[in-house]
Amino acid sequence: MGFIRALKGDTGGQIMLFLLGLVAIVVPILNLWVPASSPWYLSTYTVTLLGKYLTYALLAVAVDLVWGYLGILSLGHGAFFALGGYAMGMYLMRQIGERGVYGNPELPDFMVFLDWSELPWFWYGFDQFWFAALMVVLVPGLLAFVFGWLAFRSRVTGVYLSIITQALTYALMLAFFRNEMGFGGNNGLTDFKDILGFDLRSDGTRIGLFLASAAALALGYLACRFVVSSRLGRVAVAIRDAEARVRFLGYRVERVKLWIFSFSAALAGVAGALYVPQVGIINPGEFAPLNSIELVIWVAIGGRFTLYGAVLGAILVNYAKTYFTGVMPEAWLFALGGLFVLVTLLLPKGIVGLFARRKRSTAQPADVTP
Amino acid sequence: MQLARILLLGWGLVALGPASAQGHAPREPAQAAPSFEQSLTQLLDPSFKVKSAAVDAIAAGGDERAPQALAALLSGRLFYRKSDRRVVYAERRTDGYRITDVLSGEPLGDAGRHHIKKIGINNKLRRQLRAAIAGLALDHVEPKVRLDAVRRMMSDPDPNLAPRLQARLDLEQDAAVREALEQTLAVTDLVSPDAKVRLAAVGALRGNLEPVVRNRLSTLREQDEYPEIKSAATQALADIERKLTLYAKAETLFFGLSLGSVLVLAAIGLAITFGVMGVINMAHGELIMLGAYTTYLVQQAMPNAGEYSLLVAIPAAFLVAGAFGVVIEQLVIRFLYGRPLETLLATFGVSLILQQLVRTTISAQNVAVENPVWMSGSLQINPALSLTYNRIYVILFTLLVFLGLLLILKRTTLGLQVRAVSQNRAMARAMGVRSARVDALTFGLGAGVAGVAGVALSQLTNVGPNMGQAYIIDAFMVVVFGGVGNLWGTLIGGLTLGVANKLLEPWAGAVLAKILVLVFIILFIQKRPRGLFPQRGRAAEG
Numbered sequence: 001m002g003f004i005r006a007l008k009g010d011t012g013g014q015i016m017l018f019l020l021g022l023v024a025i026v027v028p029i030l031n032l033w034v035p036a037s038s039p040w041y042l043s044t045y046t047v048t049l050l051g052k053y054l055t056y057a058l059l060a061v062a063v064d065l066v067w068g069y070l071g072i073l074s075l076g077h078g079a080f081f082a083l084g085g086y087a088m089g090m091y092l093m094r095q096i097g098e099r100g101v102y103g104n105p106e107l108p109d110f111m112v113f114l115d116w117s118e119l120p121w122f123w124y125g126f127d128q129f130w131f132a133a134l135m136v137v138l139v140p141g142l143l144a145f146v147f148g149w150l151a152f153r154s155r156v157t158g159v160y161l162s163i164i165t166q167a168l169t170y171a172l173m174l175a176f177f178r179n180e181m182g183f184g185g186n187n188g189l190t191d192f193k194d195i196l197g198f199d200l201r202s203d204g205t206r207i208g209l210f211l212a213s214a215a216a217l218a219l220g221y222l223a224c225r226f227v228v229s230s231r232l233g234r235v236a237v238a239i240r241d242a243e244a245r246v247r248f249l250g251y252r253v254e255r256v257k258l259w260i261f262s263f264s265a266a267l268a269g270v271a272g273a274l275y276v277p278q279v280g281i282i283n284p285g286e287f288a289p290l291n292s293i294e295l296v297i298w299v300a301i302g303g304r305f306t307l308y309g310a311v312l313g314a315i316l317v318n319y320a321k322t323y324f325t326g327v328m329p330e331a332w333l334f335a336l337g338g339l340f341v342l343v344t345l346l347l348p349k350g351i352v353g354l355f356a357r358r359k360r361s362t363a364q365p366a367d368v369t370p
Numbered sequence: 371m372q373l374a375r376i377l378l379l380g381w382g383l384v385a386l387g388p389a390s391a392q393g394h395a396p397r398e399p400a401q402a403a404p405s406f407e408q409s410l411t412q413l414l415d416p417s418f419k420v421k422s423a424a425v426d427a428i429a430a431g432g433d434e435r436a437p438q439a440l441a442a443l444l445s446g447r448l449f450y451r452k453s454d455r456r457v458v459y460a461e462r463r464t465d466g467y468r469i470t471d472v473l474s475g476e477p478l479g480d481a482g483r484h485h486i487k488k489i490g491i492n493n494k495l496r497r498q499l500r501a502a503i504a505g506l507a508l509d510h511v512e513p514k515v516r517l518d519a520v521r522r523m524m525s526d527p528d529p530n531l532a533p534r535l536q537a538r539l540d541l542e543q544d545a546a547v548r549e550a551l552e553q554t555l556a557v558t559d560l561v562s563p564d565a566k567v568r569l570a571a572v573g574a575l576r577g578n579l580e581p582v583v584r585n586r587l588s589t590l591r592e593q594d595e596y597p598e599i600k601s602a603a604t605q606a607l608a609d610i611e612r613k614l615t616l617y618a619k620a621e622t623l624f625f626g627l628s629l630g631s632v633l634v635l636a637a638i639g640l641a642i643t644f645g646v647m648g649v650i651n652m653a654h655g656e657l658i659m660l661g662a663y664t665t666y667l668v669q670q671a672m673p674n675a676g677e678y679s680l681l682v683a684i685p686a687a688f689l690v691a692g693a694f695g696v697v698i699e700q701l702v703i704r705f706l707y708g709r710p711l712e713t714l715l716a717t718f719g720v721s722l723i724l725q726q727l728v729r730t731t732i733s734a735q736n737v738a739v740e741n742p743v744w745m746s747g748s749l750q751i752n753p754a755l756s757l758t759y760n761r762i763y764v765i766l767f768t769l770l771v772f773l774g775l776l777l778i779l780k781r782t783t784l785g786l787q788v789r790a791v792s793q794n795r796a797m798a799r800a801m802g803v804r805s806a807r808v809d810a811l812t813f814g815l816g817a818g819v820a821g822v823a824g825v826a827l828s829q830l831t832n833v834g835p836n837m838g839q840a841y842i843i844d845a846f847m848v849v850v851f852g853g854v855g856n857l858w859g860t861l862i863g864g865l866t867l868g869v870a871n872k873l874l875e876p877w878a879g880a881v882l883a884k885i886l887v888l889v890f891i892i893l894f895i896q897k898r899p900r901g902l903f904p905q906r907g908r909a910a911e912g
Binding site for chain 1: 650652702705706710711712713714715716718719720721722723725726729730839843846847850881882884885888889891892893895896897899
């Protein structure tokens with residue numbers, strides 16, 4: 001019931017969830033039941049692409065939660081996303097079993113290749129889906145908790161925090177590139193065969209993953225809405241606007257920050273876990289600082305401080321990226337760089353802010369508090 | 371050159387005897403000694419015995435041309451012409467050989483493969499030749515040549531040469547050569563059958579860092595029959611080990627300082643834009659890249675300048691990167707003062723645009739920047755420690771840039787205004803400082819310094835469109851670690867991180883060392899959020 005109340009007054013969110021539901025119904029029909037010859041047919045490739053966008057959207061929502069509502073510009077959310085992805089990748093790796101190139105039932109191929117004789121301890125349990133699913137949430141959440149506990153307690157804020165989150169993801173990237181870490185080094189984890197017994201290459205599984213992504217996005221959105229419309233969320237916004245004042249009023253600022261930051265990280269982990277089976281690979285490149293910064297721009301373009309704006313931004317920018325890299329790859333970085341500059345200069349509230357301003361200027365011009 | 375030598379040492383001169391050959395220490399040859407020419411013809415004899423005697427005679431004769439001839443014989447470049455049995459140097463060409471007369475040094479043109487024949491040697495002769503060549507160098511008039519010859523012998527000592535070395539030692543005047551001779555003799559003495567001689571040699575070799583000394587001493591420690599010699603060898607080895615560890619530490623420190631200098635160079639421009647102005651410039655790495663590319667373009671534009679193009683590149687890179695900096699400030703950053711997170715995003719966009727700009731206008735591949743000759747090679751301090759010149763130059767260059775910047779900030783009007791604006795903008799404006807202009811110039815200065823850093827980095831790493839990204843995180847770490855708004859903090863922070871990285875590397879590996887340093891900084895910032903040297907007073911509260 002709380003979830004329903006969370007949507008009250010959130011017109012954009014309602015529209016977004018309605019559209020999401022519509023897509024979740026239409027896409028499977030167009031892919032599975034429309035013949036491939038029909039112009040309405042949606043290829044499995046497109047379905048996977050859409051599923052990927054939805055996981056990105058979930059990630060953007062997670063970033064928006066901490067940036068838009070808590071004022072923490074995290075340049076390391078890509079790391080939480082990738083950690084969730086690795087947890088899922090490890091499960092998928094164990095599912096390959098004897099079908100690997102070396103046919104070892106216990107060890108993934110890259111370990112056989114490195115002459116390892118037994119599974120490292122941190123790979124234990126990943127043959128069970130429930131365990132992997134737990135780790136998808138726990139590993140990023142715990143890392144964020146420890147990191148945040150250290151950072152927020154000593155009141156590292158603003159730009160400093162942004163820079164050390166970036167250092168965090170950079171350090172993780174360097175670490176995962178090492179073969180000795182036991183995560184496949186440079187190549188990462190790939191060659192997945194099936195998930196929960198379903199063949200990853202079949203259309204049905206793809207649709208299933210797409211629907212799971214849509215559901216995760218919807219649930220994640222509702223959960224974030226729930227957080228921001230709760231009392232905790234109002235304190236968070238207050239912290240964003242005047243941290244010292246909130247502290248003087250007697251709130252435990254670092255606790256609020258810590259819980260929301262950890263929750264956001266766990267959400268990013270879920271997004272990563274759904275991303276990996278759809279793209280079929282996870283490698284240390286996902287930790288690259290560039291990725292983390294890029295996802296911040298999705299949020300900025302869509303409009304921070306509105307969670308649906310983040311969804312909009314993630315989908316729009318990624319669609320543009322797919323389009324540009326296909327049509328004129330050399331122009332993509334120009335376009336992305338230009339977006340960064342123009343959006344921050346001209347559209348501080350993003351696309352959503354553009355609409356909101358127009359509405360306000362026609363409807364209630366006297367409104368001074370945005 | 372060759373002509374001059376021929377004039378100087380014409381036939382008659384040589385006939386007077388080797389004492390007249392000026393390049394050699396005077397030594398009296400036996401009266402009946404055959405002349406250089408006679409010995410040379412003897413080399414054509416098929417008997418190796420005769421050849422051996424000829425080599426001895428040539429070496430003892432002390433003729434000016436002897437070293438070259440013997441070296442050619444050793445490396446198989448000494449031939450004779452079948453038609454007139456004249457001994458020649460032959461250089462392999464695509465078809466046949468180019469030959470030069472040994473006696474006169476006069477070029478004799480090209481000769482076919484069938485017209486000349488190589489003077490053959492065997493292994494015994496080869497050994498003899500090596501000793502003879504080394505012996506000739508021992509008597510060279512230049513102390514440096516003698517020293518080199520002795521050093522070469524030390525690394526592979528030949529007991530048969532000992533009397534020769536002893537003879538030289540009796541004549542030698544130069545202190546360095548004497549010392550080297552004594553050490554080399556001591557190395558050969560280590561295998562002497564006389565226990566006293568061995569013991570003395572062990573004593574003399576204490577602290578010698580040549581690998582061969584260490585090997586021989588450890589054999590002695592294991593196998594010698596006398597316990598005194600064994601213990602002396604043990605002691606001498608301990609001495610050597612201690613010295614080696616010391617030099618290894620010095621080398622680590624040097625590597626650390628040079629890495630630290632690179633970090634400082636990358637960070638110092640940021641120390642101005644971020645530290646003094648508070649602007650998060652994510653395009654800083656790309657400004658470094660622009661500096662490196664300017665170096666490349668300057669080299670392309672003046673291909674003949676070679677050595678000096680770097681000197682042109684430094685101001686050019688400063689101007690190019692500085693101009694880009696001013697443009698970025700005017701177009702983007704100006705509108706975002708006081709909104710650091712937005713600045714971060716916008717400048718990141720700028721960095722992407724700059725990268726792609728280089729990719730489309732120049733090349734997506736790395737470009738080859740030439741290193742001047744004076745940057746290559748290394749300074750050999752002793753057998754255990756050598757410092758490469760490019761690292762030395764980087765350290766010096768960093769200090770120079772740092773001092774220059776410090777002078778600008780502390781001694782010029784611009785510096786005064788920069789500090790005034792960064793400390794209290796409103797007050798500075800009230801005093802008549804045009805803060806907008808100062809902002810643009812400060813940012814241009816920081817960007818220009820980044821460009822100068824790019825010139826230095828182009829000599830050390832690959833120059834490509836992505837090179838800036840490799841430095842941006844490190845640069846921020848250095849500035850944050852050192853303390854924002856403090857140039858000294860940046861210098862000390864950068865050097866500390868460089869040395870820490872190199873100290874960790876031996877036992878953690880390069881990548882893990884880097885990760886550990888990053889983790890350390892992350893933890894350090896928790897403890898001291900304002901870095902090593904935090905700003906105090908009012909400025910800290912802004």
